[in-house]
Amino acid sequence: MPIVSIAREGDIAVVTIDNPPVNALSQALRQALLEAAETLDADPDVRAAVLLCAGRTFIAGADVTEFGKPPQPPHLPDVIARIEAAAKPWVAAIHGSALGGGLEVALGCRFRVAVADASVGLPEVTLGIVPGAGGTVRTPRLAGAVAAVELATTGKPVRAPKARDIGLVDAVVRGDLRAAAIAFAREALGKPLPGPASRRAVEVPDPAFWTGQEAAIAKRARGEIAPLKALACVRHAVEAPFDDAMVFERETFLALRGSAQAAALRYVFFAERAAPRPAHLAGVAPLPVRRAGVIGGGTMGAGIAAALRDAGLPVTLIERDEEAVARGLATVGAIFEGAVKRGRLTDAQAADRMAGISGTADHAALADVDLVIEAVFEEIGVKRAVFAQLATTCRPDAVLATNTSYLDPRAIAVGLPNPGRFIGLHFFSPANIMKLLEIVPVPETAPETLATGFALARSLGKVPVQAGICEGFIGNRILKRYRAGAEALVRRGVAIAAIDAAMRDFGFAMGPFEAQDLGGLDIAFLQREGARAAGRDTPETLGDILVRAGRKGQKTGGGWYDYAPGERKPLPSVTVAELIAPAVAGGETLPRAAIADYLVAEMAAEGAAILAEGIARRPEDIDLVEIHGYGFPRWRGGPMHLRGAVGTQR
Ligand code: T1G
Ligand code: NAD
Numbered sequence: 001m002p003i004v005s006i007a008r009e010g011d012i013a014v015v016t017i018d019n020p021p022v023n024a025l026s027q028a029l030r031q032a033l034l035e036a037a038e039t040l041d042a043d044p045d046v047r048a049a050v051l052l053c054a055g056r057t058f059i060a061g062a063d064v065t066e067f068g069k070p071p072q073p074p075h076l077p078d079v080i081a082r083i084e085a086a087a088k089p090w091v092a093a094i095h096g097s098a099l100g101g102g103l104e105v106a107l108g109c110r111f112r113v114a115v116a117d118a119s120v121g122l123p124e125v126t127l128g129i130v131p132g133a134g135g136t137v138r139t140p141r142l143a144g145a146v147a148a149v150e151l152a153t154t155g156k157p158v159r160a161p162k163a164r165d166i167g168l169v170d171a172v173v174r175g176d177l178r179a180a181a182i183a184f185a186r187e188a189l190g191k192p193l194p195g196p197a198s199r200r201a202v203e204v205p206d207p208a209f210w211t212g213q214e215a216a217i218a219k220r221a222r223g224e225i226a227p228l229k230a231l232a233c234v235r236h237a238v239e240a241p242f243d244d245a246m247v248f249e250r251e252t253f254l255a256l257r258g259s260a261q262a263a264a265l266r267y268v269f270f271a272e273r274a275a276p277r278p279a280h281l282a283g284v285a286p287l288p289v290r291r292a293g294v295i296g297g298g299t300m301g302a303g304i305a306a307a308l309r310d311a312g313l314p315v316t317l318i319e320r321d322e323e324a325v326a327r328g329l330a331t332v333g334a335i336f337e338g339a340v341k342r343g344r345l346t347d348a349q350a351a352d353r354m355a356g357i358s359g360t361a362d363h364a365a366l367a368d369v370d371l372v373i374e375a376v377f378e379e380i381g382v383k384r385a386v387f388a389q390l391a392t393t394c395r396p397d398a399v400l401a402t403n404t405s406y407l408d409p410r411a412i413a414v415g416l417p418n419p420g421r422f423i424g425l426h427f428f429s430p431a432n433i434m435k436l437l438e439i440v441p442v443p444e445t446a447p448e449t450l451a452t453g454f455a456l457a458r459s460l461g462k463v464p465v466q467a468g469i470c471e472g473f474i475g476n477r478i479l480k481r482y483r484a485g486a487e488a489l490v491r492r493g494v495a496i497a498a499i500d501a502a503m504r505d506f507g508f509a510m511g512p513f514e515a516q517d518l519g520g521l522d523i524a525f526l527q528r529e530g531a532r533a534a535g536r537d538t539p540e541t542l543g544d545i546l547v548r549a550g551r552k553g554q555k556t557g558g559g560w561y562d563y564a565p566g567e568r569k570p571l572p573s574v575t576v577a578e579l580i581a582p583a584v585a586g587g588e589t590l591p592r593a594a595i596a597d598y599l600v601a602e603m604a605a606e607g608a609a610i611l612a613e614g615i616a617r618r619p620e621d622i623d624l625v626e627i628h629g630y631g632f633p634r635w636r637g638g639p640m641h642l643r644g645a646v647g648t649q650r
Contacts, residue, residue: 001054004032006039011047012182013040013088022060023053025101027072029063030079033105037082048185049090051083051109052178057096058118059105064127067257067266076101076133077250080108084196089188093181094118094169097157103168104131107138107197113171113184114160120168121157124253125226127269128262128635132253136233137245138197143167145205145238152230153217198242210235223507224635225261264637268627271620275465276458278617284447286455287399293318293372295386297328297359300403301375303431306335309353310432311459316366317359325359332357335432363393370395371456373425375403383412391417399452401425406472406527410442420446423453426473428629436629437462438473463628468615475625477615478606478639483524485602486512487542489595490580493587496560497572502595507633512599514570515631516543517559522552542580549579604643611645619645 001018008014015036017023040046053059062076083090083105092098092106094114103120106112114120122135130136131152140148143166151158163169173180194200213231221227229252237245256262293316294305305315309332317332319325336350345353358365366372372390376382383402390400401423402412409424416422424440437460439453450466457464467473472480486499500511510518525547531538546552546559553559554568561570590598607622616622623638636642 002032003029004036006036008046009182011045012185013043013046013049014052014178014182015040015049015090016052016054017059018054020055022057022097023055023102024060024063024065025076025105026063026066027074030074030076034074034079034082037079037086041087046088047189048088049086050093050178050181050185051090051105052093052181053095055096058092058094058098059102060097061100061102061123062132064266064269067127067262071254076104077246080105080133084108084110084198089185089193091181091185091188093177094120094160095177097121099157100124100131100135101133104133104135104138107134107142107168110193110196111171111184111188112163112169113173113177113181114163114169115177116160116172116174118160119157120160120163121155122152122230123155123157125153125224125230126155126265128224128226128259128265129256130226130230130233130249130252132250132257134198134246134249136230136249137237137242139168140202140234140238141197141200141242144203145209145234148234148237149213149231152234153213153227202238204238222509222633223505224633225259226256226635229256261635264641265635267620267637267641268623268634271624272463274620275463275624276454278454278466280617281447281451281454284451286451287370287397287448289313289370289399289452289456289459291316291369291371293366293369293394295372295374295390296376297324297331298375299331299429300427300431301373302328302331302335303429303433304373304375304403304427305332305357306353306432307427307460307462309336309356311461313356313459315357316369317357318363318366319359319361321361325361329354329357329359335430363389366390366393366398368395369398371399371401371452373401373403375427378405378407380407380411383407384414387412387416387422397421399423399449401453403427405476408469409440410469413442413444419444421449423449424467424469424473425453425456426467426475428475434629435461435463436475436625437464438467438475438625438629439464440467440469440473442469463624465621465625466617467621467625468613470610470613470615474610474616474622475629477610478603478622478626479630480524481602481606482599483512483516483543484541485599489588489590489598490542491584493584494590494595495572496576497570498589498592499595499599500570502590502592503599505592506596506600507636508631510631513560517553517561517563517570520553520555521547521559525552542583545579545583546576549575551576551579600639600642603639604645607640608645 003019005016019029089110091111092109095118098106098120122131124131136152147166160172164172217227233249236248292308292313294301295318297317297319305317308315319328336353339345340350399421413419413422423445426438428434428436437457441450454464496513500514503511521543528538551558562573610616619640622640626632626638627634
């Protein structure tokens with residue numbers, strides 16, 4: 001199939017794009033579209049054109065693989081201007097996703113029709129850029145400034161019905177898209193044509209709207225540049241003539257395209273796309289997972305059960321006794337109720353989710369499941385007993401997984417018949433939200449079991465990263481080094497609040513000490529105490545001093561900070577200063593950037609050790625763990641990318 005082909009349905013030309021995998025606007029496609037516009041304008045028998053895409057989606061945007069290279073003509077704004085100026089109206093027929101340059105091409109057409117489950121959006125800010133071919137200029141002229149700001153500064157797509165409601169799409173069609181678009185074009189020819197988007201008027205909001213948006217976006221962006229630039233482009237588009245606004249947008253786009261943030265976000269984009277299909281599992285078929293079991297209905301078990309239900313899998317939840325079963329089911333129920341409150345689910349969907357979970361204390365209910373995920377107490381004895389029972393109740397080919405954070409999965413699987421079916425699947429709390437899944441095979445894990453872990457991650461919408469066995473796998477091991485680095489700064493006299501402020505400035509939602517107070521200082525303390533009890537050399541930490549003094553964090557009204565009763569605002573603590581004073585030498589102050597540099601270097605150093613030991617397979621995996629499991633700012637690319645520990649960028 002040529003990249004662009006033209007067919008005729010009477011006086012309607014059907015222009016079909018076929019540029020797999022996602023019809024990205026490569027140089028060749030831009031050239032072919034330009035030629036198609038010339039050809040159709042020169043054909044007296046053609047009265048209108050329908051622009052359609054082959055494959056699973058409409059144009060998914062500019063070809064991101066071309067971003068690292070100098071832009072080649074024809075440039076997209078020119079191709080779109082040519083389509084918009086065509087003597088015959090073009091109708092964009094949208095299925096799948098019309099994103100970025102794809103939506104911009106559609107906005108250059110006189111009309112847009114879409115199937116109901118299609119989506120349209122301007123995700124450029126997720127790549128550290130702004131639209132570069134009229135997205136911030138034509139969108140407000142069709143959908144108004146408010147909707148344009150939302151689309152361009154969040155990068156979130158909207159479904160076709162919403163796009164119609166805001167004026168971005170002219171019709172939501174059912175059935176055969178091609179036929180519906182041709183019929184729409186014919187009908188449109190029978191009526192006065194509306195002007196092109198570029199010549200439509202746009203309502204100018206009150207200046208207060210812009211200042212309000214600026215403050216909200218700056219708060220949300222936490223140092224990310226593109227969202228604020230996108231806002232500036234939309235404002236310019238609303239307050240200035242079309243041509244001026246196009247120039248402003250293009251200049252902004254080109255300036256950001258070469259930026260460090262854009263390079264980092266592109267790096268993460270491709271790392272995420274490669275993660276679910278690692279090369280070493282190419283051709284290995286996963287085992288089918290149609291029914292799942294979860295052992296333990298606590299914080300993690302309930303979240304994992306909810307994630308499995310979100311993916312449509314029927315789930316059997318096992319707890320110690322009926323009272324604990326009821327508690328576990330109630331926790332899952334609360335997760336779905338929360339999703340209804342946040343508008344992520346309807347009541348009916350929440351009810352359907354719950355209907356697909358059965359709870360019991362009877363392991364016999366697991367006789368026919370394909371996968372079991374264990375999330376019971378982090379105690380080796382408890383976990384071993386669970387797997388011994390599973391070995392008798394489950395099918396011999398059922399995949400058996402542990403969600404342990406720190407225990408050695410090999411120790412959990414000791415004596416398990418057919419250990420090839422055993423694997424570590426390390427979710428992160430809240431398990432139905434956090435995107436990261438560390439997949440930890442043991443030496444006996446069969447390739448098809450490992451492939452099943454990755455396939456499960458794809459079906460749950462998770463970012464899978466394979467990790468080798470060491471204490472804390474990839475993420476918690478680096479977390480330990482990060483926290484030790486933060487404590488080392490405190491021992492040098494750097495203020496706890498200064499370190500947290502530095503990491504917030506760097507882009508984290510919260511600093512290392514605030515985060516510990518939220519999650520609880522006792523989890524890591526118990527882990528260290530366990531190591532000490534096992535005779536492993538584990539030096540006393542400042543955190544240990546606090547826990548021994550009863551300070552476990554917010555849950556005890558104090559950890560690294562004090563908290564007023566019922567409050568979550570961290571208050572510097574005189575008590576903490578007194579408790580740790582013997583361990584603090586000097587009163588060093590450091591610029592925030594130096595603090596962040598030091599701690600990121602600590603993370604990257606641990607990452608390098610992890611790579612050298614083969615615990616991680618590639619630096620990208622470490623960065624994905626940090627971004628999707630530990631809140632490392634995505635637009636920084638991750639500690640390995642930032643410290644240049646990753647090969648050439650795309
Ligand atoms: N360019 C190049 N390759 C792309 C691509 C793109 N825009 N989008 C996807 N791919 C590749 C991807 O790397 C993968 O390759 C394969 O397609 C399938 O992707 C001027 C400048 C469309 C919703 O940000 O959101 O337009 O790994 O696994 O889950 O204003 O891809 O198989 O080798 O993600 O079905 C704006 C990005 C660009 C959209 C499909 N557009 N893509 O999801 O498949 S900037 C975007 C997506 C822009 C203009 C500006 C998703 C998808 P491989 P996939 P999927
Ligand atoms: P939790 O204490 O909240 O829940 C554990 C549940 O397991 C309890 O409800 C308990 O009744 C149940 N249970 C204990 N023994 C059982 C048995 N024999 N059969 C059935 N149910 C049993 O603990 P959690 O935080 O959910 O942690 C569970 C596992 O997940 C641990 O291994 C932990 O290390 C790991 N993990 C925890 C987190 C986290 O942030 N909490 C993150 C990742 C992994």
